[in-house]
Amino acid sequence: xxxxxxxxxLIVLSVCSVFIGVKDISPLDLFSLTEQQIQILLVSxxxxxxxxxIAGTSxxxxxxxxxxxxxxxxxxxTTAGTxxxxxxxxxxxxxxxxxxxxxxxxxxxxxxxxxxxxxxxKILDKIKFKDAIFIPLVxxxxxxxxxxxxxxxxxxxxxxxxxxxxxxxDFSIVMKGRYEMLYLSIPLMVIAYLYANRFxxxxxxxxxxxxxxxxxxxxxxxxxxxxAAVSSVVLLTIGTIPFLGLIIPNIVSIYRxxxxxxxxxxxxxxxxxxxxxxxxxxxxxxxxxxIPIGLTVGVIGSGIFLYLLMRSRAYAS
Amino acid sequence: MIxxxxxxxxxxxxxxxxxxxxxxxxxxxxxxxxxxxxxxxxLLSMISRLADKDRGEIFINDRxxxxxxxxxxxxxxxxxxxxxxINIRLTIRDLVSFGRFPYSQGRLTKEDWRYVDEAIRYMELxxxxxxxxxxxxxxxxxxxxxxxxxxxxxxxVLLDEPLNNLDMKHSVQIMKVLRRMVDELGKTVVFVxxxxxxxxxxxxxxxxxxxxxxxREGPTADIIxxxxxxxxxxxxxxxxxxxxxxxGIYFS
Numbered sequence: 001x002x003x004x005x006x007x008x009x010l011i012v013l014s015v016c017s018v019f020i021g022v023k024d025i026s027p028l029d030l031f032s033l034t035e036q037q038i039q040i041l042l043v044s045x046x047x048x049x050x051x052x053x054i055a056g057t058s059x060x061x062x063x064x065x066x067x068x069x070x071x072x073x074x075x076x077x078t079t080a081g082t083x084x085x086x087x088x089x090x091x092x093x094x095x096x097x098x099x100x101x102x103x104x105x106x107x108x109x110x111x112x113x114x115x116x117x118x119x120x121x122k123i124l125d126k127i128k129f130k131d132a133i134f135i136p137l138v139x140x141x142x143x144x145x146x147x148x149x150x151x152x153x154x155x156x157x158x159x160x161x162x163x164x165x166x167x168x169x170d171f172s173i174v175m176k177g178r179y180e181m182l183y184l185s186i187p188l189m190v191i192a193y194l195y196a197n198r199f200x201x202x203x204x205x206x207x208x209x210x211x212x213x214x215x216x217x218x219x220x221x222x223x224x225x226x227x228a229a230v231s232s233v234v235l236l237t238i239g240t241i242p243f244l245g246l247i248i249p250n251i252v253s254i255y256r257x258x259x260x261x262x263x264x265x266x267x268x269x270x271x272x273x274x275x276x277x278x279x280x281x282x283x284x285x286x287x288x289x290x291i292p293i294g295l296t297v298g299v300i301g302s303g304i305f306l307y308l309l310m311r312s313r314a315y316a317s
Numbered sequence: 318m319i320x321x322x323x324x325x326x327x328x329x330x331x332x333x334x335x336x337x338x339x340x341x342x343x344x345x346x347x348x349x350x351x352x353x354x355x356x357x358x359x360l361l362s363m364i365s366r367l368a369d370k371d372r373g374e375i376f377i378n379d380r381x382x383x384x385x386x387x388x389x390x391x392x393x394x395x396x397x398x399x400x401x402x403i404n405i406r407l408t409i410r411d412l413v414s415f416g417r418f419p420y421s422q423g424r425l426t427k428e429d430w431r432y433v434d435e436a437i438r439y440m441e442l443x444x445x446x447x448x449x450x451x452x453x454x455x456x457x458x459x460x461x462x463x464x465x466x467x468x469x470x471x472x473x474v475l476l477d478e479p480l481n482n483l484d485m486k487h488s489v490q491i492m493k494v495l496r497r498m499v500d501e502l503g504k505t506v507v508f509v510x511x512x513x514x515x516x517x518x519x520x521x522x523x524x525x526x527x528x529x530x531x532x533r534e535g536p537t538a539d540i541i542x543x544x545x546x547x548x549x550x551x552x553x554x555x556x557x558x559x560x561x562x563x564x565g566i567y568f569s
Binding site for chain 1: 365366367386387388389390391392395396397398403404405406407408411415416418419422423424449469
């Protein structure tokens with residue numbers, strides 16, 4: 001897959017995304033837009049497109065970073081407890097500061113996501129049996145434990161509805177004034193890009209990194225901070241998008257290898273393309289109603305995930 | 318020169334390397350031999366700062382390793398551990414280019430690429446330089462890692478059991494390359510070996526360890542000797558001279 005095909009796909013899908021919706025706006029109207037149409041474009045359609053691109057890109061990239069740092073292809077924010085910890089953080093923020101400002105919620109979610117991911121990394125250190133499939137299973141179990149704690153306290157405090165709204169990723173809630181926090185991901189992606197080489201070296205292990213004079217712990221910590229920050233930002237604006245950080249880096253790895261310098265831009269592009277495609281699908285399948293993206297990505301993603309699992313098994317033997 | 322002075326490493330209160338002092342001369346191949354659990358690998362790891370030492374000092378070119386910046390040390394000493402656990406999809410060329418990391422932090426200059434090309438040529442990997450590591454045989458992969466260390470261009474090259482999992486042909490090939498690196502490029506090579514006959518044929522100096530202490534050290538011919546090996550391995554190993562090399566017959 002060439003980068004320019006991906007770019008072309010991204011542009012085509014972006015255009016489609018802007019012109020699909022209950023209110024009819026066709027590309028031909030662009031030069032004679034009514035007041036109302038301009039409103040719709042600026043308040044809903046364009047923010048939605050921007051948030052799709054940012055969320056798709058950043059979730060895929062942090063998935064890639066996690067896989068590199070844990071040296072396991074099946075670790076991602078949704079299979080390592082990161083997302084579940086962030087959700088617990090949101091709950092705690094809601095309980096402590098009843099009407100918490102979005103930024104405060106994000107900060108608390110970030111702290112929890114980071115702590116959760118670090119705990120998972122500690123568990124990883126302790127596990128001797130480093131099977132490719134066993135480790136994400138441990139991550140899922142760990143995530144479920146955190147999740148049940150969240151549910152327990154949410155029930156006790158009548159917050160279950162608030163919390164479940166963060167379970168399903170949904171782009172239909174994206175509107176001007178409600179998604180801008182997502183822009184925080186952009187500088188984080190720039191940092192990821194600058195650290196690409198270091199992440200690749202760190203992915204070869206601690207001894208290997210030390211031999212090349214790399215400060216391993218520091219690089220791992222920066223990676224985890226990026227992961228936690230992006231996870232909490234996306235969780236609060238969009239919700240959980242399952243499998244995204246898992247399947248996109250894996251697909252790219254198959255045809256581009258694991259050198260982050262070569263595959264980072266592909267991962268970003270493919271992530272955006274995949275999310276926009278799933279979003280469009282969710283919007284047209286029961287038109288004029290919508291299926292939330294968490295569901296479409298979940299169904300398609302789990303299929304691809306199964307395929308990747310089978311493939312890795314065939315590969316290992 | 319590498320100088321190890323009175324170095325101790327404890328695991329759970331017990332010394333695995335016990336007040337070891339040894340000097341490793343430049344431009345030679347030195348091998349560490351000894352039975353399992355003798356502390357060979359641990360000693361090598363401490364020299365290359367992969368493992369912290371509990372007591373003692375290690376000087377490389379008259380400077381304590383703790384006083385090197387990590388980048389600087391990475392340009393002086395390189396270490397290759399048993400590498401069968403790396404399952405990252407990199408091409409040989411990418412891997413070798415990471416050997417220049419201590420110099421360029423990943424942004425390679427023309428000069429850096431020259432080293433990369435040279436290392437690939439030296440290890441005869443040109444034909445397969447764009448293959449991924451997971452597509453290679455054990456011998457090719459080991460050569461790729463050695464090429465990376467070559468590109469790292471350090472004065473000292475440490476290898477922990479470089480022949481592990483290699484067949485005879487590839488073992489000999491690797492040893493010959495290491496010998497050439499010392500003779501042609503003026504490197505200093507230190508490795509941990511299990512097979513005393515490889516140590517005998519290719520090294521200049523041998524350090525024999527047992528129970529965390531050095532039992533004997535000396536030029537190869539002095540160590541590959543029945544009474545010395547009896548002390549190290551607790552077994553009787555007759556020595557024959559074949560083709561100018563001293564070979565231990567330890568199979569029966």
